[in-house]
Amino acid sequence: MIRHKLHQPEAMIFDLDGTLFQSESILLPAYHATFEQLRREGLYEGETPPEERITSCLGMVIREIWRKVLPESPASVHRRADELLLQHQLSCLKRGEGALYPGVEDTLRKLQQSGIRLFIASNGLENYVKLVSRHKGVADLFENLYTAGEYRTESKVDLVKQLLDNHRVQSAWMVGDRSSDVEAGKKNRLFVVGCDYAGFGKASELDGADVKIRSFPELLEL
CATH class of the missing domain: 3.40.50.1000 (HAD superfamily/HAD-like)
Structure with a gap:
């Protein structure tokens, strides 16, 4: 009090x-869209990592986020994932999503x-x-x-x-x-x-x- x-x-x-x-109002849709595209591009295989992995990283600088979300992937995949996540988040914002x-x-x-x-x-x-x-x-x-x-x-x-x-x-x-x-x-x-x-x-x-x-x-x- x-x-x-x-x-x-x-x-x-x-x-x-x-x-x-x-942020989760646009982060999570963008997160799933990012991994769908990474799979299409042959940069990632398997299931999308749990949502908790990305939400627990909120507040970190970008390079730390992808090291935790994709610890087994090389830096080139981290950079591509970062590009895609930003693109999808910006698309959500332009559609009026998020609060x-x-x-x-x-x-x-x-x-x-x-x-x-x-x-x-x-x-x-x-x-x-x-x-x-x-x-x-x-x-x-x-x-x-x-x-x-x-x-x-x-x-x-x-x-x-x-x-x-x-x-x-x-x-x-x-x-x-x-x-x-x-x-x-x-x-x-x-x-x-x-x-x-x-x-x-x-x-x-x-x-x-x-x-x-x-x-x-x-x-x-x-």
């Missing part, structure tokens, strides 16, 4: 998948109206992150979008540090649903809000967060 309001930060930095966007979590757009607008600078920091690919924010009608609310795909960072810690330095942010909250978000916030000396509503992470995923929320609009209560 939230017992008192915290000092309003200058900025809030958000993860995308599992925090703002219900933000309840209350995300309204909450973001209220945070912006209160004078808080809003950013996204995601380990996802640049085109994917930008297309999600644009197609879901929230792109105009963010001062900038930072992705590992665009900035070639090794970790979210480095990505968030670049964001803070480039925009001269003095105080910020890191808001996300994965351990990588907690680490990025803590190593950059930020207050960390753990989003405990996506349901994909381990029980210990948000250990170290300063506070956990069960729905996105709880940010306004904080």
Whole structure:
């Protein structure tokens, strides 16, 4: 239970998948379509790996995802799978599929109206992150979008540090649903809000967060 309001930060930095966007709503259809195409191209044989293998990787950088999903396949297959997954996800978005979590757009607008600078920091690919924010009608609310795909960072810690330095942010909250978000916030000396509503992470995923929320609009209560 939230017992008192915290000092309003200058900025809030958000993860995308599992925090703002219900990524599984397009990820899983794209995942199955990717493996169907890999089989047609002769790059993969057998059944599609369990969905849990890809959903457990949400929040990781791309190269780590395919090492876990396809540990026996060479890097060339990983690259092709990555290309196909992105293509199918973008197709889903263009068809109007996928959804933000309840209350995300309204909450973001209220945070912006209160004078808080809003950013996204995601380990996802640049085109994917930008297309999600644009197609879901929230792109105009963010001062900038930072992705590992665009900035070639090794970790979210480095990505968030670049964001803070480039925009001269003095105080910020890191808001996300994965351990990588907690680490990025803590190593950059930020207050960390753990989003405990996506349901994909381990029980210990948000250990170290300063506070956990069960729905996105709880940010306004904080």
